[in-house]
Amino acid sequence: MIDIPLTAELVRGALELERTEGGLVPHRLPARARAQNTDPRLAMAEAQPAGVRLRFRTSARVIELDTLATKVEYPGAPPRPDGVYDLLVDGKLAAQATAPAGVRFADLPGHDKDIEIWLPHNELTTLVALRTDAPVSPSPRADRxxxxxxxxxxxxxxxxxxxxxxxxxxxxxxxxxxxxxxxxxxxxxxxxxxxxxxxxxxxxxxxxxxxxxxxxxxxxxxxxxxxxxxxxxxxxxxxxxxxxxxxxxxxxxxxxxxxxxxxxxxxxxxxxxxxxxxxxxxxxxxxxxxxxxxxxxxxxxxxxxxxxxxxxxxxxxxxxxxxxxxxxxxxxxxxxxxxxxxxxxxxxxxxxxxx
Missing domain, CATH: 3.40.50.1110 (SGNH hydrolase)
Incomplete structure (x- = not known):
């Protein structure tokens, strides 16, 4: 397996990436906005990576993503299920996974393909490490x-x-x-x-x-x-x-x-x-x-x-x-x-x- 650096080129849909001791936290509001916010609910929501995904091109057959999840529970409400990671191959949903510490997708097609891993939209997710069994390159961005x-x-x-x-x-x-x-x-x-x-x-x-x-x-x-x-x-x-x-x-x-x-x-x-x-x-x-x-x-x-x-x-x-x-x-x-x-x-x- 190859360790792939987690960089802004691979992360789509976030306005800012914060490097912490635990890993990379995608934010949907920039630091200036976060500094002016006093509402803990907004602080929670903007750090939940709705619409944020890893996107790259690779021939890899195995992809591993280590993450750290922060879950929210409301008093009296039933516990929320684990966040879901969606794997899209060439724009089509190919697999889904949940895991306390990350996800693993195996047996993927061996041809060169566009990969998207959509992060859970309802729990804070810290990106820790990305590994594949073949090199990766950033996918081209959409026209609009x-x-x-x-x-x-x-x-x-x-x-x-x-x-x-x-x-x-x-x-x-x-x-x-x-x-x-x-x-x-x-x-x-x-x-x-x-x-x-x-x-x-x-x-x-x-x-x-x-x-x-x-x-x-x-x-x-x-x-x-x-x-x-x-x-x-x-x-x-x-x-x-x-x-x-x-x-x-x-x-x-x-x-x-x-x-x-x-x-x-x-x-x-x-x-x-x-x-x-x-x-x-x-x-x-x-x-x-x-x-x-x-x-x-x-x-x-x-x-x-x-x-x-x-x-x-x-x-x-x-x-x-x-x-x-x-x-x-x-x-x-x-x-x-x-x-x-x-x-x-x-x-x-x-x-x-x-x-």
Whole structure:
């Protein structure tokens, strides 16, 4: 076996790689943004490598990756399963693995091929060592980079593996290079996140906004509009002409007309499964998903930006989809719904890029 140095050329989808005593930690926010964050949940989410993968070309038949996983458990909630590593060979899912200290893929085809190892999207993963039984070289990058920001749905909650989150499904179908800045509970219009989007090279940018602002009960309508304008202004400072897509929330009955804050359904937790509920009361200026969609559509139309577009999230997952593929925990899509959302978004990505 050959020891392969873990370098930035082999790691895709991370904005920064931090070298620690234990190994290499992929980050989805740069150090400057992390220094300005005070929310431990965001600190956890950005270090979970959703959309991050090792990519290289090799004729190796055996690949070994040593890692160190940090798992998160919530009081009263059932323990989360081990993170999944997806192996893609020439763009197709070829194998999956879980392991406390890393993974081993053997009996691979002996021809020269593109390898992608997608890291678990829901647990912090430190890269320790990479070994193969043949030399490797960096794979060429895709022609277009898709930079996306969103919530836990974009990060991949309820998806069964990292290459089956809706963002990964869309990127793989469209043949674009994914940089996923979806942060569980933290699509909250943070200025440091906008600056990270501003400073990251991209050919297409999408921002999926609304659900976290509602379920965090973070602000009222008066603050939401200016905050969205400021977020988009910051992105435009670094990407004045890049196609920019604003995506409103998917259908979610608990918050369609009921404000946040959101909370666990504690009766469900007592029965051993996770479910969410809305606890807010309607009132002047309070935000619901219906209000958010209307406001985002108004903002995009008002800006008169020829490279700015709006996509109603109901076109990706609407009421009919909910009837067919319900939200298992009342908040996040099922694995099948992730595939449906990703397939629908893929066609919009391709059309958007052609335009």
């Amino acid at each position: 980079v898709w930079l996306h920001h969103g919530s836990s749905i974009s990060q991949g909650s309820n998806a069964i593996s990292p290459s089956t989150t809706w963002t990964a499904v869309a990127a793989l179908a469209a043949g674009v290079e994914l940089v996923n800045l979806g942060f569980s509970g933290n699509a909250l219009l943070d200025p440091f996140t906008a600056r990270a989007l501003r400073d990251t090279p991209a050919d297409l940018i999408s921002v999926k906004l609304g659900i976290n602002v509602v379920n965090a009960d973070l602000m009222r309508l008066r603050a939401f509009g200016p905050a969205v304008h400021g977020f988009l202004d910051t992105i435009r400072d670094g990407h004045p002409d890049t196609p920019l897509l604003v995506v409103s929330p998917l259908y979610c009955p608990i918050h369609e007309r009921t404000p946040g804050p959101g909370d666990f359904d504690h009766e469900a937790l007592a029965s051993g499964f996770v479910r969410f509920r809305a606890t807010g009361e309607p009132g002047p200026g309070k935000l619901t998903l219906e209000v958010i969609r209307e406001e985002l559509a108004r903002i995009v139309a008002q800006r008169e930006d020829p490279n700015l577009s709006y996509l109603d999230g109901l076109a990706l997952y609407g009421e009919e989809d909910f009837a067919d593929l319900p939200l298992p925990d009342a908040l996040h899509p099922s694995p099948a719904a992730h595939h449906r959302i990703g397939a629908r978004f893929a066609s919009l990505v391709l059309d958007f890029n052609r335009a």
